[in-house]
Structures are given as structure tokens and as C-alpha cells.
Amino acid sequence: MNRPHGYARYKLDGCRCYPCGWAVAQYNDARDHAIRRGQWHPYMDAEPVRQHIRNLQECGLGLRSIAVAAGVDRKRLQAVLNGRPERGTPPQAQVRPALATAVLAVEPSPDNLPDATVINAVGTTRRLQALVAAGWPQHYLAIRLHMTDSNFSATLRRDRVMVRTARAARSLYDELWRADPHEFGVDNQAYSRARNHAASRRWAPVNCWDEDTIDNPATFPEWTGMCGRPEGSYIHERIGVPLCPPCLEARRAHNRQRYAEKKSLSVMEATG
Ligand SMILES: [Zn+2]
Ligand SMILES: [Zn+2]
Known part of the structure; x- marks a missing residue:
């Protein structure tokens, strides 16, 4: 079973391919924009909220769990999504910023996803x-x-x-x-x-992990407390753990820089 690339694949499968990254970046931009606008306006466009609810549904979250996670009434989400058919009203065009920010803050996680997802x-x-x-x-x-x-x-x-x-x-x-x-x-x-x-x-x-990084597939264990910095690679050697990718990258950058310095020095000596 494979999810199509996009929001759900990024969030649930940890896919970091370009289409997934693009989908989430686009989405984050729209969300941040909506939230910024909401700070100055009594109402805001309901579309980003609707899109977010659909994203969450695509991840397997039911409207009920979204409502619980956002701390809002499920009927209000239904009104955003489908309007009130019994009253003949279409999906809401605008929502209160408080509702929008509450819904937009919901992320799929083991806390709210169904057990078998x-x-x-x-x-x-x-x-x-x-x-x-x-x-x-x-x-x-x-x-x-x-x-x-x-x-x-x-x-x-x-x-x-x-x-x-x-x-x-x-x-x-x-x-x-x-x-x-x-x-x-x-x-x-x-x-x-x-x-x-x-x-x-x-x-x-x-001690290599904290709660913010441990679930993120794009992060690496922080073996040294200085991973990704030049000092990190020396600590790796001391504790006998092969360089992690960020330290490897830092070491390469360091070597490139040393090489460039040596080269410019020898040019200076040759010309001077
Ligand atoms: Zn992907
Ligand atoms: Zn490292």
C-alpha cells in the first residue's frame, strides 16, 4: 500500500522527495499567510482551513478526531467543509481566525491517528x-x-x-x-x-535525541552535541562512532576551505 506523494506521504511515511517537500512547503506558506492575515481581520478565508481538513482526512483522521484535537465543535468543521445542507447553506467562505488557527495547528500524529494507520x-x-x-x-x-x-x-x-x-x-x-x-x-x-x-x-x-527530532526522518542522532560543526568530527573519533552525515558534510567543507587557502597561498608565493 503506497500513499501518493504529497502531504500525507510526507507526514506519515516521512518521504522527503521533491514533490512531497513542495506540497508541504506550499501548504505551510498558505497556512502562515492565512494566520498572518487572521491577526488583522475579524474573518479570514476558509479555503486554507478546508484544505487542511482534507489533508488531515487524507492521513486517515476523522472529522471527530480533528475536532477533538482542535478543541472545536465537529459541526463547525462540517459547516466549513460542506456547509449546512439542512439549512441550504454552502460551505462557509470565511471563518473566525480563532477557529482557523485551532484547526491549522492540528498535525497528524500517533496521538490522533487511528490505531491501524x-x-x-x-x-x-x-x-x-x-x-x-x-x-x-x-x-x-x-x-x-x-x-x-x-x-x-x-x-x-x-x-x-x-x-x-x-x-x-x-x-x-x-x-x-x-x-x-x-x-x-x-x-x-x-x-x-x-x-x-x-x-x-x-x-x-x-541523549542523542530530543522530542523535537526523534520522529523526524530528516534528522540524525546528535552523537557529539556538536554534530555538523567542525568540533563534532573530533568527538566522533574520540568516542569511536563513525561520522554522522552532518559531521561528514562539515568535515568536507572544512577540507575544501583548507585546500582553497593552501592554493591561494601557493599562488601568492609563486607570484611574490
Ligand atoms: Zn514523496
Ligand atoms: Zn556528528
Whole structure:
């Protein structure tokens, strides 16, 4: 099952291809424009709101969940979308800015998507891998997620998971990420086995992530605290973790610059 490229594919599958990026950028522009206009006008154009509701529906959100997430009455969304057929009114041309901003702020996420919706697995695998890196045995995590061991290790390799799995993994992570496995009955041997397993696979530990980046497929684990800066690559070497893509890029830029400096120096020496 493949979603067409566009808003839903970008948000749910993490596709970062050009058409998906374009669709979301266009959409964000229209939304920001609508919100800015709304700050000065008692009413604003309903079309961006309607478009956003359709985008969310395309992601699998029902009108009821959108209404709950936005904190507005479902009937008001229906009026924006379809008008009030019983009164013979067409879809609303304009809406109050408060309604618009509330609806436009709703993003598809494991919080509001239906359980069986399939989404990209990055947030799930990153969280589970980070827990193993923190010394939580896979067997323990599998039990907590009501999975068999083999199902659990398969989940770690999946590109896509169901929303229900993503949600369960997230709440387990929220509970355990700063807890001590020993206090949950994990013995020393299982603890070090988990940590070694994660280290040998270079699974990024908890401190490489924050809530803003962990679900975003375009982000990388922050191994050094300075990734993407020249200092980052030295820290990579010290901790024995291969350069992450941003650090690789920073190293290349640095080398290019050194090369250019050397070259201009030798030109100066030759001419001087
Ligand atoms: Zn795409
Ligand atoms: Zn790095």
C-alpha cells in the first residue's frame, strides 16, 4: 500500500522527495499567510482551513478526531467543509481566525491517528534502540509491548509500523528513558548484554535525541552535541562512532576551505 506523494506521504511515511517537500512547503506558506492575515481581520478565508481538513482526512483522521484535537465543535468543521445542507447553506467562505488557527495547528500524529494507520517507523525504532542502548534488554521491552521476542526484533528493522505500535513504544520510552533498569529487576549481565548489543550496532542512545527530532526522518542522532560543526568530527573519533552525515558534510567543507587557502597561498608565493 503506497500513499501518493504529497502531504500525507510526507507526514506519515516521512518521504522527503521533491514533490512531497513542495506540497508541504506550499501548504505551510498558505497556512502562515492565512494566520498572518487572521491577526488583522475579524474573518479570514476558509479555503486554507478546508484544505487542511482534507489533508488531515487524507492521513486517515476523522472529522471527530480533528475536532477533538482542535478543541472545536465537529459541526463547525462540517459547516466549513460542506456547509449546512439542512439549512441550504454552502460551505462557509470565511471563518473566525480563532477557529482557523485551532484547526491549522492540528498535525497528524500517533496521538490522533487511528490505531491501524501505517506510519513510518523512525520514531519507534529510534526509541526502542535508545532504550536497549540504555541497558533495557530486548526481552523485557518485548514483554512490556506484548510482543514475542522475534516480533520485537522484527519491529526494530521495519520501515513502517502501525500507529498502535508507535504509541505503545512512545509511552514505554517516556516511562523508561531515564529510569534505572536495575530497579526494574534487570540483572547486571542482561544490562551489559543490552548495552553491548546496541553499541555494536551503533544504536543511538537516549541523549542523542530530543522530542523535537526523534520522529523526524530528516534528522540524525546528535552523537557529539556538536554534530555538523567542525568540533563534532573530533568527538566522533574520540568516542569511536563513525561520522554522522552532518559531521561528514562539515568535515568536507572544512577540507575544501583548507585546500582553497593552501592554493591561494601557493599562488601568492609563486607570484611574490
Ligand atoms: Zn514523496
Ligand atoms: Zn556528528
